[in-house]
Amino acid sequence: MxxxxxxxxxxxxxxxxxxxxxxxDEWEVRTFDSAEAFLARPxxxxxxxxxxxxxxxxxxxxxxxxxxAESGQAWPIVFLTGHGDIPMxxxxxxxxxxxxxxxxxxxxALASAVRAAFAESAAIRRARSDDKAxxxxxxxxxxxxxxxxxxxxxxxxxxxxxxxxxxxxQTVKFHRARIMERMQVRTAAELMHIAARLGIPAAxxx
Numbered sequence: 001m002x003x004x005x006x007x008x009x010x011x012x013x014x015x016x017x018x019x020x021x022x023x024x025d026e027w028e029v030r031t032f033d034s035a036e037a038f039l040a041r042p043x044x045x046x047x048x049x050x051x052x053x054x055x056x057x058x059x060x061x062x063x064x065x066x067x068x069a070e071s072g073q074a075w076p077i078v079f080l081t082g083h084g085d086i087p088m089x090x091x092x093x094x095x096x097x098x099x100x101x102x103x104x105x106x107x108x109a110l111a112s113a114v115r116a117a118f119a120e121s122a123a124i125r126r127a128r129s130d131d132k133a134x135x136x137x138x139x140x141x142x143x144x145x146x147x148x149x150x151x152x153x154x155x156x157x158x159x160x161x162x163x164x165x166x167x168x169x170q171t172v173k174f175h176r177a178r179i180m181e182r183m184q185v186r187t188a189a190e191l192m193h194i195a196a197r198l199g200i201p202a203a204x205x206x
């Protein structure tokens with residue numbers, strides 16, 4: 001069962017929100033009365049979704065978001081505020097928040113925002129996992145294959161790559177086939193897409 005970490009300094013609001021979320025019977029809900037209490041929790045490695053009040057005494061919600069980001073923890077965050085502050089909401093969303101809701105918030109809207117935050121977080125993790133797998137496959141290429149790949153990324157033809165590298169065209173074809181095999185792609189379009197995701201630099205022109 002996924003965990004929701006609910007952080008709000010108002011006891012009545014905290015109880016009401018926790019009750020709303022627990023009614024969904026989808027998540028474990030843990031509550032904290034401050035950002036400091038959340039950071040001091042005994043099991044900091046347990047991850048989940050943060051339902052986070054913006055304005056709190058001491059460390060506020062935006063500062064907690066910043067600290068988590070700086071520590072490399074990409075938490076899905078649903079912000080709650082008692083004031084419809086558009087600049088504040090824009091800042092939070094730009095910093096990676098999944099949603100920004102104004103109190104009082106209804107149970108359906110809150111549950112929907114949390115589900116969307118979990119889904120978005122899962123998609124990001126999958127993308128990062130895919131990128132890591134691609135990086136591992138890229139590392140299996142030989143230096144010559146990396147040179148050929150750079151030429152392919154730039155859109156050079158086989159004969160042009162061969163001229164650039166001082167090798168025969170048949171050798172370029174051989175390397176291209178090996179690159180496709182090692183990168184586990186079937187088309188040049190797939191290869192170009194992966195190369196773009198990994199930020200592979202193009203080969204310089206003479």
